[in-house]
Amino acid sequence: MPVHLVDHPIVRDALVSLRNKHTSREQFRRAATRISVLLAAEALRDVATAATTVDTPLGPADGARIGADVVVVPVLRAGLGMLDAVIELVPHARVGHIGLQRDELTAVASRYYSKLPARLDASFVVMIDPMLATGGSAVAALDLLRRAGAGTIRIICIVAAPEGIALVERHHPDVLIYTPAVDRGLNEQKYIVPGLGDFGDRLYGTI
Ligand code: PRP
């Protein structure tokens, strides 16, 4: 399976806050940011670096800078709740946006927006979407990224269902998924169980 399970006490703690139906909107947003920082750090663990030297007040020190063109792609709208966290780690990252909306009855995703940076072939693309349920949205976004020339792509999500992982693996076997949780499955409405409910609605108060 193309899944990298991220296990860390802070990740587990934030995930409990996100799952808890009594968590306030403010706490939900903060937990989403907290968990996203750690997931992104893990997804970026093997990003290319370039050796450098800097002058400290006491003399030269060797170090390394991020050497890759990192491109972060939130899948709207829920993915925006993870964006600030990733930008905090890679402040110079380029950002592409893909707007997808699942039909409430069929759960089939349709695209309403897309704006991607140019020249993605040598970039390190990090696609962010908190929920990987049927996988329809992820595959649609990945198709778009591939058509735009993207090479290396990582997905960060907060909760994944086995169905979504399997679909991504079938269509994009070279894409690695970083998540702290693979849940039991989907209910009749194609929501992840136990999951955390509708991430976008909880993030933006549109319930
Ligand atoms: C949610 C979520 C994913 C998608 C996952 O978005 O953010 O994009 O559903 O479901 P899937 O794997 O079955 O495609 P939604 O379409 O609810 O839109 P929103 O982000 O605007 O809330």
Ligand code: URA
């Ligand atoms: N989108 C969500 O926000 N939650 C789910 O469980 C499935 C899709």
